[in-house]
Amino acid sequence: MRHLVQRIWALSLAAALLAGLGAPAVFAQPGEPIKIGVIQPLSGPVAASGSYVRMGAEIARDWINGRGGVLGRPIQLLIEDNKSDPKEAATAAEKLIVRDKVPVIMGAWGSSMTLAAMPKLEEYGVPMIVETSSAASVTKRGNPWVFRISPPSEMEALGLERYVKDLAIKQAAFLAVNTDWGRGAVTAFGDLLKRSGATVGATEFMDQAATDMNAQITKIKAGPSDTLFLTTSVEQITLVLKQAQEQRLGRKIITTGGSSSPSQLIKQAGAAAEGTYHLLFFLPWFPEAMPDGRLAKAFVDEWQKRGHPFEGLTEGFRGHDGILTAAEAIKLAGKPDPKAVREALWKVNLMGVNGPIRFEKDGPAGKESGQSRPSIFVVQIKDGKVALPAFLAKK
Amino acid sequence: MEPLLQHLLNGLLLGSTYSLLGIGLTLIFGLMNVVNFAHGEFYTLGAYVTFAGLTVASVSFVLAIPLTILAGMAVGAACERLLLRPLRAASIDTTMLVMIGLWIALQNAELLIWGGVAKSVPTPFSTQPVVVGPVSVAPLRLFVFAVSALLIAAAHLVLARTKLGKAMRATFQDRETAALMGVSIERIHTITFALGAGLAAAAGALLGPVFLVYPSMGDLAALKAFSVVILGGLGNFAGAAVGGLLLGVAEELGAGYVSSGYRDAIGFVIIVAMLLCRPSGLFARAERVG
Numbered sequence: 001m002r003h004l005v006q007r008i009w010a011l012s013l014a015a016a017l018l019a020g021l022g023a024p025a026v027f028a029q030p031g032e033p034i035k036i037g038v039i040q041p042l043s044g045p046v047a048a049s050g051s052y053v054r055m056g057a058e059i060a061r062d063w064i065n066g067r068g069g070v071l072g073r074p075i076q077l078l079i080e081d082n083k084s085d086p087k088e089a090a091t092a093a094e095k096l097i098v099r100d101k102v103p104v105i106m107g108a109w110g111s112s113m114t115l116a117a118m119p120k121l122e123e124y125g126v127p128m129i130v131e132t133s134s135a136a137s138v139t140k141r142g143n144p145w146v147f148r149i150s151p152p153s154e155m156e157a158l159g160l161e162r163y164v165k166d167l168a169i170k171q172a173a174f175l176a177v178n179t180d181w182g183r184g185a186v187t188a189f190g191d192l193l194k195r196s197g198a199t200v201g202a203t204e205f206m207d208q209a210a211t212d213m214n215a216q217i218t219k220i221k222a223g224p225s226d227t228l229f230l231t232t233s234v235e236q237i238t239l240v241l242k243q244a245q246e247q248r249l250g251r252k253i254i255t256t257g258g259s260s261s262p263s264q265l266i267k268q269a270g271a272a273a274e275g276t277y278h279l280l281f282f283l284p285w286f287p288e289a290m291p292d293g294r295l296a297k298a299f300v301d302e303w304q305k306r307g308h309p310f311e312g313l314t315e316g317f318r319g320h321d322g323i324l325t326a327a328e329a330i331k332l333a334g335k336p337d338p339k340a341v342r343e344a345l346w347k348v349n350l351m352g353v354n355g356p357i358r359f360e361k362d363g364p365a366g367k368e369s370g371q372s373r374p375s376i377f378v379v380q381i382k383d384g385k386v387a388l389p390a391f392l393a394k395k
Numbered sequence: 396m397e398p399l400l401q402h403l404l405n406g407l408l409l410g411s412t413y414s415l416l417g418i419g420l421t422l423i424f425g426l427m428n429v430v431n432f433a434h435g436e437f438y439t440l441g442a443y444v445t446f447a448g449l450t451v452a453s454v455s456f457v458l459a460i461p462l463t464i465l466a467g468m469a470v471g472a473a474c475e476r477l478l479l480r481p482l483r484a485a486s487i488d489t490t491m492l493v494m495i496g497l498w499i500a501l502q503n504a505e506l507l508i509w510g511g512v513a514k515s516v517p518t519p520f521s522t523q524p525v526v527v528g529p530v531s532v533a534p535l536r537l538f539v540f541a542v543s544a545l546l547i548a549a550a551h552l553v554l555a556r557t558k559l560g561k562a563m564r565a566t567f568q569d570r571e572t573a574a575l576m577g578v579s580i581e582r583i584h585t586i587t588f589a590l591g592a593g594l595a596a597a598a599g600a601l602l603g604p605v606f607l608v609y610p611s612m613g614d615l616a617a618l619k620a621f622s623v624v625i626l627g628g629l630g631n632f633a634g635a636a637v638g639g640l641l642l643g644v645a646e647e648l649g650a651g652y653v654s655s656g657y658r659d660a661i662g663f664v665i666i667v668a669m670l671l672c673r674p675s676g677l678f679a680r681a682e683r684v685g
Contacts, residue, residue: 041511042511043506043511043610043611044511044611045513045609045611047510047511047512047513047609048511048512048513050511051510051511051512178656204655204656205655205656206655206656206658207656207657207658207659209611209614209615209659210658210659211605211606211607211612211615212405212409212606212646212658214401214402214405214409214647215402215405215646215647215649215650215651215655215658216650216651216655218398218401218402218405218651219398219651219655221398222397222398235513235607235609238515238607239606239607242522242533245522245524246522246524246531246532246533246536247401247524247531248524248526248531267515268515268607270522271522272522
């Protein structure tokens with residue numbers, strides 16, 4: 001008798017489990033959210049930037065859901081922290097793809113982190129929208145699942161080309177973070193300088209987590225360069241500017257990569273940031289100057305309404321544009337399927353906060369990645385405020 | 396010549412804080428035989444306490460430092476009583492694991508409370524550098540060097556001249572005999588750990604304003620502390636003090652003349668070289684701690 005009861009228990013338990021497993025397939029409501037994966041550095045040396053991108057992504061999510069979502073369903077962001085570490089970025093990508101089955105990902109901020117996650121995209125066949133990374137290799141490795149909306153360092157350098165004479169650069173030194181991003185920027189801007197008839201001086205690197213750059217600054221100071229190209233995240237830029245002031249480096253400093261957050265530099269580096277130039281992809285101080293002034297202004301207003309720090313806007317817009325692109329691609333695909341979304345990304349043609357987003361082929365033939373052509377700006381910190389450089393203000 | 400002088404100055408200034416970290420760790424490592432993987436977290440704790448004191452409680456910078464040291468000592472003592480004392484009889488591997496757990500717990504607690512974004516600590520010092528001939532240095536760094544030197548001297552005096560210091564040295568030399576002589580081993584252990592943690596917190600309070608404050612700042616600092624301890628010899632106070640300065644100068648010269656991108660690797664290279672050539676440290680003597 002007992003055996004019979006036990007057997008009935010076991011069978012009903014098994015039946016319940018099977019029903020439970022089958023339920024999602026049966027009960028998948030049209031209202032169930034579409035998941036979009038997000039991989040960003042939310043802790044570690046570059047946590048500030050990752051947090052800002054996340055804030056921008058959340059604004060895009062809320063705006064899109066407020067307009068009815070995508071394909072009649074709300075979108076949901078699944079956010080993974082890559083801890084400023086390429087290894088974690090790869091793990092996060094696998095988690096999002098295998099466990100959460102996202103049809104598209106946005107990430108992973110740093111070039112080294114993005115490059116680490118890229119093999120997973122190809123392995124499982126899921127597209128990723130790259131919102132920040134600058135290294136050329138991201139779109140040149142022949143990974144057809146990569147779509148980048150940020151400019152590679154080469155494009156940045158082209159954006160600066162016409163101002164080299166105005167900036168009076170004769171010999172430039174380089175100080176870059178020792179990652180794919182930093183090294184790529186050194187190569188790209190070095191080539192630009194050689195094309196423009198200037199020379200390249202001392203080239204120094206620093207570890208992503210380093211806090212003392214005095215040795216590098218002393219070395220650069222000993223050379224005859226008149227300009228310093230600085231490529232790293234806002235935390236390290238703050239430290240370099242302060243230490244450069246301590247050592248009386250006295251040179252023109254230009255930051256590249258767009259992650260310099262000038263407002264944060266003014267706050268944290270103070271007088272040490274005076275006179276520095278910055279290559280940026282968003283002007284939150286003059287949103288009307290952006291290609292879609294209305295959208296840019298609305299984004300700035302919403303950001304401030306949520307109480308987010310103003311200095312994060314120069315990074316936060318990337319999250320917004322990335323999610324906007326992802327949502328548009330899912331809509332064009334007609335279903336949240338990774339392959340369909342990838343096909344649809346080639347058809348995306350919309351206006352983001354930075355400007356028009358449309359992907360062109362980049363990389364080896366047959367396996368091209370997508371690369372958009374974003375707007376690039378130069379600003380200068382003058383009298384403790386962000387302004388257009390003198391040679392631009394005239395025009 | 397000028398860059399060399401600047402490099403040496405940079406190295407000495409930074410090295411003084413490495414000495415603080417190293418002394419704290421060598422006391423704990425040498426006296427208690429505990430591999431304190433959480434040492435970097437006391438450093439981070441010190442930086443955050445100073446940040447909180449200056450921004451939330453509006454305490455003056457000069458006052459914030461002794462308060463931070465006290466806070467570090469209090470947390471250190473609590474950790475010793477709650478975590479290490481019950482494990483007194485356990486093997487060194489067990490205590491190592493417990494300290495790693497403490498490391499993870501403290502770092503993530505800071506991440507939870509303060510968030511991952513780096514914080515800037517305001518100080519009353521001017522940002523205009525002090526110029527002496529060919530070298531220039533920020534007033535804040537000179538202050539940090541002065542306070543580090545003061546703390547190292549104070550710690551030395553405690554160890555060499557006070558009864559407590561004598562008890563600590565006795566416990567280190569021979570625990571059983573010291574116990575027979577009436578030294579309370581439990582108390583000595585708590586005080587040693589508290590002292591080590593306090594010195595690490597002091598280093599954090601001093602370096603937080605120089606750099607930036609963020610939850611993972613202690614990881615690199617802990618590694619440097621271990622280099623200093625191995626360089627100077629386990630439990631060797633003078634070794635740690637000199638070792639810290641040596642590490643600072645070696646890093647600066649290495650970064651300046653060899654390769655700037657790999658400056659932090661110099662600490663690792665030193666560990667490997669020391670363990671291969673002179674495992675007992677540069678200043679190995681029969682009598683340690685003092």
